[in-house]
Amino acid sequence: MSATASNALPIVQFRSRPGTVDLAWGHPDPATLPIREWAQACVGALRRYGGSALAYGHPNGPGPLVEWLVDRLGRTDGRAPDPPRIFVTAGASHALDLVAGLLCRSGDTVLVDAPTYHLAFRVLADHGVTLAPTPADRDGIDPAATRDLVARLRREGRRVPLLYLVPTFGNPTGRSLAEPRRAELVAVAEQTGLVLVEDDTYRELAYDGPAPPSLYSAAEDGAVIRLGSFAKTVAPGLRLGWLTAAPALVAALAGRGYIDSGGGVNHTNALSMAEFATAGAYDRHLDRVRARYRGQRDALVSAVHRHLPEVTFTTPAGGWFLWLRLPAPIGATALLPYADTNGVSYLPGTHFFVTDTGDTHLRLSFSLFAPDQLEEGTRRLARAMTQLGSAPEPGRPQ
Ligand SMILES: Cc1ncc(COP(=O)(O)O)c(C=O)c1O
Numbered sequence: 001m002s003a004t005a006s007n008a009l010p011i012v013q014f015r016s017r018p019g020t021v022d023l024a025w026g027h028p029d030p031a032t033l034p035i036r037e038w039a040q041a042c043v044g045a046l047r048r049y050g051g052s053a054l055a056y057g058h059p060n061g062p063g064p065l066v067e068w069l070v071d072r073l074g075r076t077d078g079r080a081p082d083p084p085r086i087f088v089t090a091g092a093s094h095a096l097d098l099v100a101g102l103l104c105r106s107g108d109t110v111l112v113d114a115p116t117y118h119l120a121f122r123v124l125a126d127h128g129v130t131l132a133p134t135p136a137d138r139d140g141i142d143p144a145a146t147r148d149l150v151a152r153l154r155r156e157g158r159r160v161p162l163l164y165l166v167p168t169f170g171n172p173t174g175r176s177l178a179e180p181r182r183a184e185l186v187a188v189a190e191q192t193g194l195v196l197v198e199d200d201t202y203r204e205l206a207y208d209g210p211a212p213p214s215l216y217s218a219a220e221d222g223a224v225i226r227l228g229s230f231a232k233t234v235a236p237g238l239r240l241g242w243l244t245a246a247p248a249l250v251a252a253l254a255g256r257g258y259i260d261s262g263g264g265v266n267h268t269n270a271l272s273m274a275e276f277a278t279a280g281a282y283d284r285h286l287d288r289v290r291a292r293y294r295g296q297r298d299a300l301v302s303a304v305h306r307h308l309p310e311v312t313f314t315t316p317a318g319g320w321f322l323w324l325r326l327p328a329p330i331g332a333t334a335l336l337p338y339a340d341t342n343g344v345s346y347l348p349g350t351h352f353f354v355t356d357t358g359d360t361h362l363r364l365s366f367s368l369f370a371p372d373q374l375e376e377g378t379r380r381l382a383r384a385m386t387q388l389g390s391a392p393e394p395g396r397p398q
């Protein structure tokens with residue numbers, strides 16, 4: 001299958017660099033995309049729902065997908081949301097944009113975990129807000145210090161509506177916030193009125209046992225909005241996801257003018273997803289990709305232990321990323337051109353902070369490559385580190 005149309009206009013966002021083991025991209029392995037089963041689901045949805053599959057959709061999302069989400073989240077999370085708490089979106093990024101549009105005003109301060117998913121910064125910044133890092137230590141967000149920061153900012157007259165975080169199999173760290181901190185953070189939100197926007201994109205990509213219950217499932221109505229996506233579990237091109245939130249927030253989203261005018265978001269794909277899921281294809285596919293990504297994680301972890309014994313990291317129990325701490329004085333930004341010349345790439349840690357920090361770390365994504373390529377990429381990274389270490393002065397490699 002070609003990535004460009006015959007007129008050579010591009011079809012896809014990402015293009016691989018031939019010869020480079022590019023560990024910068026958090027994208028699904030194209031070989032895993034469920035092309036045949038998705039085609040069957042599309043045909044199945046059209047047969048089952050007829051013209052309703054191609055009509056303007058129900059504002060909150062089509063009933064069959066909402067019903068399936070209730071059941072699924074009841075089995076994969078601490079508590080099943082009921083239908084008025086679910087809103088189908090065009091993915092997690094779209095959900096974040098909608099939530100920010102509803103709850104933020106230009107000039108607000110929005111807190112973001114440090115580090116966290118870098119492209120969320122763009123989505124939030126589109127709303128004219130100032131981003132500020134949430135206090136965090138080696139174990140992630142510090143709830144008590146967050147409470148103090150919110151109080152201080154508000155005393156200074158700032159509006160602080162949201163805190164964005166990825167507490168489960170996070171991007172970029174792969175780690176999950178530990179249980180006591182989850183409960184403390186939810187309590188801070190309930191007490192201060194700060195809304196936690198919990199990006200739960202990686203919940204289903206769990207390799208060593210079930211994911212911890214979401215913050216959403218442990219919170220009072222209104223304290224947490226949880227964003228979910230089918231981009232990592234099924235395919236990003238579907239642009240399909242959902243959010244769970246208090247009924248009033250869901251009603252506000254469903255009552256927006258563009259929904260009134262154009263119907264529920266991504267309706268036909270949402271019904272195909274319902275068909276894909278209820279036919280059992282989702283479970284089969286998830287089993288396959290979990291096994292594959294688990295194998296890729298294990299391969300990268302052991303390659304890093306073998307070839308980069310001086311870096312430190314925590315083995316992720318889910319998601320797609322390894323967050324490596326480099327041995328001083330190596331910085332991820334200075335290392336990158338050496339990595340590029342050696343045919344490997346990654347994202348420097350600086351991408352994942354809104355302040356000028358993070359160069360001690362880099363993020364490797366293991367989603368796109370087979371175990372032997374991950375091994376080769378790690379070998380190349382080790383070579384790049386040796387070259388940088390012995391360079392007369394840091395700069396571009398010769
Ligand atoms: C934490 C996180 N949230 C959201 C997204 C994007 O989700 P979607 O494709 O559903 O917009 C990504 C993709 O990398 C991600 O890592």
